[in-house]
Amino acid sequence: MSQNRQNPVGTRAQRGPWLEFLRPISTRESALLGLVIWVLFFVGWEVAAWRELVNPLLLPPPEQVLVSLYDLLVNRGFGVDIGVSILRILASFVAACIIAIPLGVLMGSFARIEGLFNPFVSAWRYLPAPAFIPILLAWFGTGEEPKLALLFLGVIWFLITLVMDHTRNVRDELIETAMTLGARRWQVLWTVIVPAVLPNILIAMRQMLAIAWTYLVIAEIIAATNGIGAVMWRARRFLDTDEILAGILVIGVLGLAFDLLFRWLYRILFPYLDRNGR
Amino acid sequence: MTLQAPTTAAAPSGQPHLALEGVGKVFELRRNEHIEAIKDVSFTMQENEVCVILGPSGCGKSTVLRMVAGLESPSAGQLLLDGNPIHGPGRERGMVFQSYTSFDWLTVQDNVEYGMRLNGAGARERRERAAEFIELVGLTKFANAYPRQLSGGMKQRVAIARTLANDPALLLMDEPFGALDAQTRWHMQELMMSVVESTRTSVLMVTHDIEEAIFLADRIEFMSRHPGSVLEEIKPTFKQGQRFTRKEQLLDFPEYGDLERHVMKLMRQQGGDDATPAEQGA
Known part of the structure; x- marks a missing residue:
């Protein structure tokens, strides 16, 4: 099946139209x-x-953006802001994963657990996380907590749902095979469901990390004195558009870097899957 | 060897290996709307026997097999393995499915070791026994390959080796070659015959392929539809208790044609012209 999806060798002379159905490129x-x-x-x-x-x-022209980015990094400690932002992302994202992944797997595995949690999770999923900003600020003040909480709330419900759906899609026959080979319940969970769903969990994490960046900027614009979003918001006050754009550029580059990191992890962790998996 | 299926221990002579007694299954479609898929299915199987459940689509033969596996529970009657009632799935009744069930994340070797690992066999025994069964199904060269790299027939061979290496008292197969192309299919049938012969495994298999049933079976339970029930027990007596490992050997017997004609007629009567849209319980 995968064979005819690969590039045939030595068919250069035979050129089709530039846009062609079902034709992969190198x-x-x-x-x-x-x-x-x-x-x-x-x-x-x-x-x-x-x-x-x-x-x-x-x-401003792109080169001016680069110049201000350099200036920000070298003279004004922008590196620290970038580091702070990355730490916020990582801390809240890791916390969300620690809860969402096991819960999602259990919900996808057992109808009773799904029955218990799904109505709750679905309701929260429909609430836009930024709606919680005022109450989070009231509760936590302006420290790190409200920012981390916003990121956490923005990610966790969708991550639970994605993991649950992927888990539910683990084929019944795999589970039944394990059961007829003598697997007990926790063995089915650990030796079949978890390894079967792990690649899709990683993909879900990759997707949700992108969302986390969105909430990071919102959190830092609204209530932060440091971080990429705060720097951009401060620049706005003086109409330093080159600095705002420099911030956007950095976020874009970081997003891309994390995406590549996940793709790399996918290849390293799941070498048994097709190279062009997804 | 430490791998001993617990239920094979003390079967008194004369007691059937597997016994189905008045087994029925009712599915609830909606509230207050039930469908009787299986009604009063009774048959027995002896040790080392290859028994094939044959029947038209929708006769519930897969449901019968799933009940033997313990993946479904009967609504009526009982199922006994060596005299012990069947409750839930267990390693003494290993099942091979029509769809491919190789674990993608394990190599062929680890797939075949999987059942033994669950049941606590030592590393060395696992390795050796897996290698033995991998050789039996002719996959030694692919022992370290991942399932993605294998063809459909090879994946089914992995599934068969994995189940047999776990030393089941009864091997269950649900149309195991149904997804394979014709050529691979008869190769697999021949391979299975030689594997079953050399391991002396009891096999209960479901199929709707008449040729396959006659070739493999010591005994055929032919099922009717609506509700599914055993219509006729067919013994391919012309084989005189022999098992063949080449399909063309069957053609030497004039009775083969007669039997196939007979089964074909049953199939047509049962399955035939009021074709149902979907195979039930498949």
């Missing part, structure tokens, strides 16, 4: 195409700034 071409869109983006930005199509105060 890793190199994929990287190249990915680069093209970015080059176009920056050229467009550069041109827009250069020709002053927009007010330069609102949209």
Whole structure:
């Protein structure tokens, strides 16, 4: 099945149309195409700034953004802010995972546990996490707690639901096979359900980490004196658009780096899956 | 060897290996709406016998097998293995499914060791016994491969080796070759025959493939539909107790054709023209 999805060797002469159904492209071409869109983006930005199509105060050229990023990092301790933001993400995300993953797996495995928790989890999922900011501030003041709590609340309900759904999709026959081989309940859970669902859990984590960044910026804009979001919000007051854009750039780069980290982990942890798994 | 299925211990002679006594199964579709899938199924199986449950789609043959496996409980009657009532699944009744059940995250070797590991066999015994069964199904070269790298037929061989290495008292197979292409299928049937011969395993298998049933079975329980029940017990007597490992050997017997014709007729009567949309309990 996977064979005809691979690139046939030596079929260069036989060229199809540029856009073709069911035709994969090489890793190199994929990287190249990915680069093209970015080059176009920056050229467009550069041109827009250069020709002053927009007010330069609102949209500085890309190189000026880089210069202010350098200045922020070297002279104004922006590195510490970045570190603080990453720590906030990691602390709250790890806490959410520690609860969401076991709970999601149990809910996906046992109908009774799902019956107990799912109505609760579903309700919370529909509540937008930022709606809790006022009450979190009232409860926790302006320390680290409300920020961590917001990130936690923004991630956990969706993560539980994703993990539960993936667990529920573990094929019945795998569980039944283990049972007819003599597996007891906890053995089925540990030796079949968990390893079967683990790759999908990692994918769910990757997706939810991206969401965590969203809430991080919200939390830092509203109530923080440090962190990437706080720096950007302060820059807004002086209309330092180059610094705001530098912050956005850093968040983008960090998001990409975490994404790549997860892809790498996926390949390392699950070598038995297709290389182009998902 | 430490791997001894607990229930094979003391079967008094004459007692059947497996006995189904008036087994019935009622499924609840909706509230107050029930369907009787299985009614009064009774048959027995002797040790070392290969027994095939054959029947049209929707006759509930898979449900019968699942009840023997302990994956479903009967609504009526009882099932006995060596005189002991069956409650829930257990390692003495290992099951091979139609869909592939290799554990993707384990190599072939570890897949075959899996059952023994659950049941606390030592590392050395596990390794040796797994290697033995992997060889028996002809996968020695692939012992360290992951299931993704294997064809469908090879995955089924892993499943068979994994179940047999766990030393079940009874091997259950639910249309194990149903998902395979025709050529692989008869290869697997022949392979299974030789494996069963060399391990002296008792097998209870479900199929709707008439040829497969006649080739493999010492005895066929033919089931009717609505509700599923044993219509006829068929013994391919022409085989005279022999087991064959090549399908063409069957063709030497003129009685083979007669039997196939007879079963075909039953199948047509039962399954035939009022074709139901879905196989029930499959």
